[in-house]
Amino acid sequence: MSQKKPEKLIDENDVRLDGRKLNELRPIKIEVGILGNADGSAYIEQGKNKILAAVYGPKEVHPKHLALPDRAVLRCRYHMAPFSVEERKSPAPSRRELELSKVMREALEPSVFTEYYPRTSIDLFIEVLQADGGTRCAGITVASVALADAGIPMRDLVSACAAGKVEGRVVLDLTDKEDKGGEADLPLAHMPSANAITLLQMDGMLTGEEFEQVVSLALEGCKQVSQVQKEALRAKYVVAKEAEAEKEEVEEGEE
């Protein structure tokens, strides 16, 4: 609470409350294909954030009049569970959630070859089970992996990460406390292959110079996130394929 004496978010050795350095991400863990019914799914833990993403489609559009003749419609729903935050959140979608659904959809759509699936819809559901700042970024990161898991052709994975300014310092991947107590938060989503920034938002106060520093740091963060995404997909698909190939080799050897 702002009334109490504010806690120091960064100590004199540049160490943050959770022990991270200024330019350090929270530990990220991504699991691929964990939901039975979805065409593609993924789960991410980034610090205390726990988020599920599921993809259904390409499938017939309901209601039908929303269908586009030349491409698929990508629909995205970002939603927070009532128990995901300190004070219970009403399950009805808030204005914030509606806005985030829109910007997340716009962050992911440049990566998807929607023109391959005219008259269909690709529905994306992002459920925040536990939130601790940076959920839109973690949500985009995990949703992009879920799209890949659904086998939807994509130009690149979209990786997202926030950077900002806390107690006068430029920091990476803000927690909820750092976001609320800090001076600025800038979420950014990036497709590395096209050097494309697909989501950019900011609230707070930054000079022009600080803005460039924060964007550069967020881009660095996105690169690291991208590695984790690729490893997670490899862990499911390449490792599984290798295991299969090995098994075949062994069988051939036996013959």
Add this chain to the structure above:
Amino acid sequence: MVNIMASRVRQKRIAQLVSRGKRLDERGLTDYRTVQVEAGLIERAEGSARVRLGKTEVLVGVKFEMGEPFPDTPNEGVLTVNAELVPLASPTFEPGPPDENSIELARIVDRGIRESKAIATEDLVIEPGKKVFVVFVDVYVLNHDGNLIDASCLAALAALLNTKMFNYEVKEGEVKIKPGYKPLPMRNYPVAVTFAKINDKLIVDPWLEEEQVMDARLTMTVEKDGKICAIQKGGYGYFTAEQVFEASKIARQKAEEQRKLVVTE
């Protein structure tokens, strides 16, 4: 009747012109359309202003109510921004509950005012933790011809600067209205500058047909000292880091120009 969609030929023409550094309405790439600001049109409102940006027209009204502060900010008044895409403003606007476009618009206007701390909200407290003024900023889009964001932000700022608070005194927990008015305490003046990306080039203040051609949209809100206080990217395309940095430089310069239209200090 306006065309909802520019024809393919026209869309192509707009894009071609932009790549040659020109625009269909003969503006430069970073020029705004003519801006007209009129303040105080609605007497019933505590503050109001209408901004015309080319043919785009936005009316903003400010109303006060007494209410409770948020529990985490007991010593601050409350700001609420709402935007209505009124059906009379465009054949594409439908009556009904706010859609994601109007919610996004309201939230961009809100973020600029809130993050730049434009309103001195601590001066709106009647009884700390119990009773404060709630400032309602209602954005009313009357004619949609592109770039609703910049028009709405400018109209909101002009309306807030036009807002009068009634004098009051507190007697035994009751608020008594006294004669006379004072201006709403303001200490910052955020101005939004919106870019559209067409053929990999940035243009300022896209009008409706340019919005139909654009790949993506980027809004930067700049406060009075030239700091950036809010950013929002929209649309299905993307920006490169270089374009974002370029936009931040142009935005600071353009915001300064636009601010002079409503702030006279």
